[in-house]
Amino acid sequence: MFYFYNTLTREHELFTPGPIIRMYTCGPTVYDHAHIGNFRAYVFEDLLQRHLEAQGNRVERVMNLTDVDDKTIRGARREGISLDKFTARYKEAFFQDSAALRLRPACATPAATDPENITAMIAMIQVLLDQGNAYVAEDHSVYFRIASFPRYGALAQVDRDAQRSTLRMKHDEYSKEEIADFALWKAWDEEDGDVAWQSPWGKGRPGWHIECSAMATRLLGPHIDIHCGGVDNIFPHHEAEIAQCECVSGTQFVSLWMHCAHLMVNGMKMSKSAGNFYTVRDLRQQGWSGREIRYALLSVHYRMPLNFTLEGIASARQALHRIDEWRTRLEEYLANVPSHTSFSLEKCGAVNVRDFFTALDDDLNISAALGVLFEVIRESHRLLDQNALLPTEVRALLDWWYKVDSVLAIASDSLDGDIPEEVQKLVALRQEARFLKNWDESDRLRDTIAGLGWSIKDSKSEQKLVRQA
């Protein structure tokens, strides 16, 4: 039983999936490296998809790439290269960063400039024109006629009449019937250079909102189950998408709208225009791993503003380390006392392990879910200390963790990678020195090994090597 908060109704609603969940997530505009504020939305969407799938649902998700707009055109012109070449760089970077954050790729990542998408946009605009939902202005741009769609404003719950007085007419939009009407097709002008497509209304390029509408309906059909994005997309972007799609299809475009709150830095919204932003690559260069960034973005509920700080990501690192140690303990236990019997674990001590998933069922309550995880960790350590767990129970606990991690995707990749031969030799020497209780030699070797970038943790039976950060 899923309950999700629907922006459209402003209520938690029961969500009952059909055989396939169709999901559309607004992707990046590829004019620069995406920042971690952008990635917060993608991590939230990834968590949502992974949880739906872990609960046995099939999800078809589409994420668009906006590769033509004012900013991409400006960027390409500034560098004197083609739009394609300019955006290709940032598309590539986006996929790299996404992989670092362990975002599962969407089923399709259509780009606005793909010929089939431009065709779909033009077709959609034509229908809107034919039906009187749009009009061609003097300059051959095409605008959506908001007056023709009374429900406009329902998602953002804005009253159009109240808005009117605060809007200002831009100089280049004088030909609109109403100030709030938005562009479906922008007629070519000097600034666009060679970026243009032919249309029945002359050469130009698509407006931003029609891109998503056309790509979403082309790939997922007229009705979508879940549509996600950041809160700043609610108005006007998603409002416009609803207007366009519902005028064309005559049916409800989206059942469930889910929006995540902003990421803040030092209490302020992170944005490119404000200049106070981190990119994934910035943080990775500073030594933070993708999964640490992922955890930091994941661990605050998606509808709460997240204040990103270095202290916060350091705390994420520690929490992950605790999880790693626990998993290692379980795996080492099973290496000694193997058990392949698998059964579905109900409880670990006093903790009901199912609660992890039921917490997420409730509008992705990640804090409660992580609370369950850490309670299980503490409880199983306690039981293991008392030798009160059976091998089959440890096996089941580990299987539970693998399922949990299919949703969280925060497990460490590999324990430490290959240990260099030189280090291995020194460790062997130290082993001998320790056997002879030659502590001076043992300490000297520990220092030497540390100089090579590996720290040693002695346990009763062995020397554990950990690569220094």
Place this chain on the structure above:
RNA sequence: GGCGAGGUAGCCAAGUGGUAAGGCUGGGCUCUGCAAAAGCCCCAUUCGUCGGUUCGAUUCCGACCCUCGCCUCCA
């Protein structure tokens, strides 16, 4: 001005009309040749302020204070 989110320990953060999950930090203990690491234990008479309802409110109602976002391209 209109719409919206939020104020819970040093930091992050769940939650409920019946007496405060979890993480990080800090302290203690265990283990240990030392160190490191790890594990366990402890750490809010109190939930922005002031009123009200109630046997009882952090949780419901009202007022107020503060922070932040959207209303223009933005996840």
